[in-house]
Amino acid sequence: MNRSPSPAELAQYLLAPRSVAIVGQSNDAGKTAGRPLKYLRQAGYAGRLYPINPARDTVLGERAWPSLAALPEVPEHVYVVAPTEPSIEAVAEAGRLGVKVATLLADGFAEAGPQGDARVAKLRAICAETGIRVVGPSSLGVVDLRSKALITANAAFDETELPAGRIFAASHSGSMIGALLSRGKARGIGFAGLVSVGNEVDLSLGEICALTLDDPGIDGYMLFLETMRNTAALRHFAMAASERGKPILAYKLGRSAAARELAVTHTGALAGEDDIADAFLAACGIARAETLEGLLEGLPLLQRMPAANATRRMAVGVVTTTGGGATTAIDPLAMRGITIASPSADTLTRLKAAGIDIKPARLVDLTLTGTRYDVMKAALDILTTAPEFDLILCVVGSSARFYPELAVRPIVDSAGKPIAAYLVPDAPQALAMLSRAGVPNFRTPEACADAIAAALRRRKPVAPPPQRDLSTGVATGRATSFPPPLRGRDREGGPTDSESGTTPLPTPPPQGGREQAEFAATAVPSNGSQEHRGAHLIDELAAYELLGKRGLTCAPSLALDADLTTAPALPFAYPVVVKALSAQLAHKSDAGGVVLNVADGAALVAACQRIRANVAAHGHDIARVLVQPMISGVGEVLIGYRVDPDVGPLLMVAMGGTFTEIYRDRSLRLAPVDLATAREMIAEVRGLATLKGFRGKPAGDLDALAQAIVALSQLADDALVFEAEINPLIVKTEGVVAVDAVVWLA
């Protein structure tokens, strides 16, 4: 085994190799396997190039070599474009020879069933034995536009005028590196490098990006994600990028169930719930774009806007020369929940003093004032210094096409201030003016809204909980300690709903958005077995004890022998609830193990008998029951904690009940959370509006609810707790009380 290269060395071998061999290089430049040599030569790559094709003396007019072993040197980077089985042999040979990096085009690995899994194992073994690092398989290549290392088979790189710049792009999809490059070129957006990471059997997307963190030629990252994989490495990279002030903007496929299903067949990776991915990216401080052009155009805005914290909602002010045109951007912004703020009375006064007399409205509409340099410049000077706005969106109408000096030039002359610009007509020259001046600018109202929403929602990354070493846990050595855990079926049998009628922490694949037709078929969670990834249930009383230590108030509870014949004196008044108490029974209600509104001692004895008989019919024998007072409040909430196999400790707040499931009304965050985040979660669950004094009802104690959420989330520091759900947590006018709890320990 070779000495492991340092990160800097690895980055150089990967992106700026002094020598490259292409195993399987074809003589037909029209074929995929013919492209790499053509593109490298065309770009003027200055290193040494070794096409390898044992069947030919020459390829594309150059000398072809019969094998890696026949080369006069050990190349720094090998691109293997051969078929699947020969590719594995080539990587093995490269490893034996001491090659440091191989990029692998072939498919037939993670997406190809048991045979593919065996190939993955073989590749990993080669990496472990020889120390070679692999990009791919299914990688369309690695490109650095500075070193001219166009180690790629992507057909969109077949040109000489490539848009070099300061963005590094990484993509699960090989096709998308060509899309980003060519679309970037058309929009004046340039790249330092682009990499198609493929299936990530060795080097993951996060690790590859991390190698470039200290590259002074890279200002920010654009990620195209098809799945959540190797999340620990991604989070590690994101934390480090944040420290260096280098923003990350991601587009992630799989908002729809249809797309998540495709990700499985396409990459062999199971895509988790989209809102879990959303919570993960947010915790990493990675902004998420919902549109392709939002991804392409959004980085300059991230560079300008600091990441927010959860204590304040950011607000956008809008100034325009066209009301209708501006509203095309305001509409998608408001639909994304972004606050469009009105100018304050003070700001209106300042505008008036500058000769800009507008009607009080959310929009600073200069239509009537005239499209003039001095008007727009004065408006921008005032608005960018008004405390009610975090960002000014400037929307310029038709004048932008041929008269940019009127309303675009004043934006250029305000460069450095928190301004984003959207131009209503097609106005490529004016957009270029803005780009040159470093002003974030957008070609469509939707991309504009998308990027602004992504920027305003971005938070500083949160450190993962300490001392965790999950399957997706913190790195404990070289990066290959992050293999994708073999997930899939093993996630579906688990105990995901604690009581019938409740909303489980997300495990089955229900649908988001408007995919209603697909919903009914998948929404009903399976009743899981008692065992879940090796976790075991503790009984309700033990659960309360564990939660009580975290400061959570639980209902007064008394354990009684289940075969009692007379009721003892209770420390609380009737009516009470009687429940089967057992560490074997996760679904008490389903088994007839719960009797509500028990009125007196005789009824209590009867309830115990009934419960014993019911659970016996379900194959359980219980020794004890739990008795609690009936507790009511303003409303009920579900709060749940779970260690997710993809992203680690995860927290959910939801309404609980059937309709919550139907409306997908829940808020997710990685755990732990702070109080401000807990309040944000409460605000995100629409049904919790009923706890705010809705329609004359008393208001619930949302402060106590937020504190309970924080307390539950802090289970993330306890590696033993695998899952904990309080459902319901009763919200009273003062305080909150847990009246049922299910806890699974690892």
Next chain:
Amino acid sequence: MNRSPSPAELAQYLLAPRSVAIVGQSNDAGKTAGRPLKYLRQAGYAGRLYPINPARDTVLGERAWPSLAALPEVPEHVYVVAPTEPSIEAVAEAGRLGVKVATLLADGFAEAGPQGDARVAKLRAICAETGIRVVGPSSLGVVDLRSKALITANAAFDETELPAGRIFAASHSGSMIGALLSRGKARGIGFAGLVSVGNEVDLSLGEICALTLDDPGIDGYMLFLETMRNTAALRHFAMAASERGKPILAYKLGRSAAARELAVTHTGALAGEDDIADAFLAACGIARAETLEGLLEGLPLLQRMPAANATRRMAVGVVTTTGGGATTAIDPLAMRGITIASPSADTLTRLKAAGIDIKPARLVDLTLTGTRYDVMKAALDILTTAPEFDLILCVVGSSARFYPELAVRPIVDSAGKPIAAYLVPDAPQALAMLSRAGVPNFRTPEACADAIAAALRRRKPVAPPPQRDLSTGVATGRATSFPPPLRGRDREGGPTDSESGTTPLPTPPPQGGREQAEFAATAVPSNGSQEHRGAHLIDELAAYELLGKRGLTCAPSLALDADLTTAPALPFAYPVVVKALSAQLAHKSDAGGVVLNVADGAALVAACQRIRANVAAHGHDIARVLVQPMISGVGEVLIGYRVDPDVGPLLMVAMGGTFTEIYRDRSLRLAPVDLATAREMIAEVRGLATLKGFRGKPAGDLDALAQAIVALSQLADDALVFEAEINPLIVKTEGVVAVDAVVWLA
């Protein structure tokens, strides 16, 4: 008053006038008022042009005329670009002289409060007296690219190479005609004409478009709507366009509450609820785009796809050379509720026979088969003839940029088949190839999904109910019989919620989408007065009689004297519900006028006394009570009918209750509806999934529910009924029963 011109004459004066006068033409081409003459000359307009400027002898080097009266002829079209008050004078003078059409740039009318309203009245009086027809005010002009009549002050028209084509665009926003023109040019999309309709005080958007219906140079319509105004004319136009096979694609602002609020300040028009607009456009057979580029690029797809009917859900098949790239289009399609269908076993067999051996999946992914002409052509031949697909979306990866012969040419060679294309890289030449061949093609995955969803959701227009003459009713003569009714405050005091806790038919401005923060402040509907636009309540018994005649099953009901002292024998068993029976009391529950679960005769007498006392405390004296059996079922539904001031007879299906209000879970249609549409409405209300045998509960009788919806909707043929709400309608395992009803008569 002049003879009214025929529609054909009016169209000619409007779009191809032989003479044009510009009142207020400035000598400074940089100013708004200086542009029209410059643009008309630049475009090579061949008619006679008369700049009018009493202060100058020449403008822009041409003779200036002092007044309209001083001209050697009566011009066919006058563009008035003077300030507000002089503009009104100019229109009056034009009318006196016999000018047929004036277009008016000035603002200060509908959006300018009482003073503006007075100006509107003055303009309308001029129209009525002189017969002149007015476009605007606040119109940036009227453009016909064939006659070169660039009667516009929109700065985006300042060029000579204008994209002539076969689309007619009409816009409430003046700026947007420049946006559509210039963006169309950049995308190879051309226009026959474009009109900025402004405030529509006389000629409405629908009327202007209708004038061009028989223009053989126009194939389809692109509408940019800021509000729902003059809806009868718009509907009339849409019906006629459908008859001629000319599709209409609209973008409507106001999906967000923030945007609807802006529409008020911007245009002086109150924008109604967005989902009402949606229902209206759907009933008109007008497809609705959600993105600006979906609007721009969507018409060719509408021309290819026939409007669907409600009985069948249309399905899209996807074929691609790039899984990741295709998924960027599938994701937004699925989020819009569009079905992505898998190829059938038969289709897979046919593909295999053609040498295309793919894994069974939703996506026909040719990545492994190779990007080759013969493969893609064979796949398209098979997929476009497979019965499981209504449309094939073909997504081509990086090869599209420089090698369109591989996978784009086969699409071109399949022109005429139901195919849409999205190209993943920037590939303008390939897009142009597709456009030339008439294949609908899209530059971004989001516009692609948007346009496909708009096309697949489009329905044939539904004729409005007969013999209606609402404020927004059927045309009864010349088009100025459609003034926008003075709406606003008068809509807010009405009786919009019938019982506390129910979901009213939409009248207050609650929020859609993710605008959660704004929701709480506006969601609680006002308790209205007893009078609503002159409508009056009938009592519950009369309401049942009216509904019973429509075939709706209502709960058995018995009216009793409210001061009874002994209970009579009832025709149904206890327990019963007792309710105040009065035509004065719309909100029985709020007034304590409802007692549930009355167990026997004594309790019935007590309930009557309680109800009398309660309603007396609210200032009402009631003579009778209504007694009904307690009826339960699988679930409860709200169905409501209302004559909306904007769009006329409107039908709603919702869950009823607090959460429905919070989750905006309702389905709206213009009334009447047929059975297939009623079933569609049921499917759209997410909460009604609980009636389909949810979680082991019995299924409700959804057939009976659909029939009840149809029956209620047929109230649209009764001009006397202003509002009728059944809340709840109990859905049983067999049949449905109305157990409460509120009906208002006009």
